[in-house]
Amino acid sequence: QVQLVESGGGLVQPGGSLRLSCAASGFTFSSYAMSWVRQAPGKGLEWGSAINSGGGSTSYADSVKGRFTISRDNAKNTLYLQMNSLNPEDPAVYYCANWATPGWDPRATTRWSRYDYWGQGTQVTVSS
Numbered sequence: 001q002v003q004l005v006e007s008g009g010g011l012v013q014p015g016g017s018l019r020l021s022c023a024a025s026g027f028t029f030s031s032y033a034m035s036w037v038r039q040a041p042g043k044g045l046e047w048g049s050a051i052n053s054g055g056g057s058t059s060y061a062d063s064v065k066g067r068f069t070i071s072r073d074n075a076k077n078t079l080y081l082q083m084n085s086l087n088p089e090d091p092a093v094y095y096c097a098n099w100a101t102p103g104w105d106p107r108a109t110t111r112w113s114r115y116d117y118w119g120q121g122t123q124v125t126v127s128s
Helices: none
Strands: 002-006 009-011 019-025 033-037 043-049 058-060 068-073 080-081 092-099 115-118 120-124
Touching: 002 092, 019 033, 019 092, 019 120, 033 068, 033 080, 033 115, 043 068, 043 080, 043 092, 058 068, 080 092
Parallel strands: 009 120
Antiparallel strands: 002 019, 019 080, 033 043, 033 092, 043 058, 068 080, 092 115, 092 120
């Protein structure tokens, strides 16, 4: 069955960095676009980034642009999120999710039903 398993979350000081991973199995990972989505305590889901199936095209929400980098290794069936300059607005549960297409729809990044599968999430905490 399809599985998306996030890892790499934890506690980091403001200004610090973390790298999240999302290990995919049960489907042809290299055929589908992927996204990172987060949910802060008491808030709704927030789309953060997307990458196409080949990894050559990416897009970011304004809140993370310039600080976060999404990437993928299709040989390892793994999605990554490098997070730098973490700040007090970044603490959340971070989820990876896959699109049903090789590319993402920029008009539908927050239409959560458009994502096929979701991981269980990994917690990121930013605190001094």
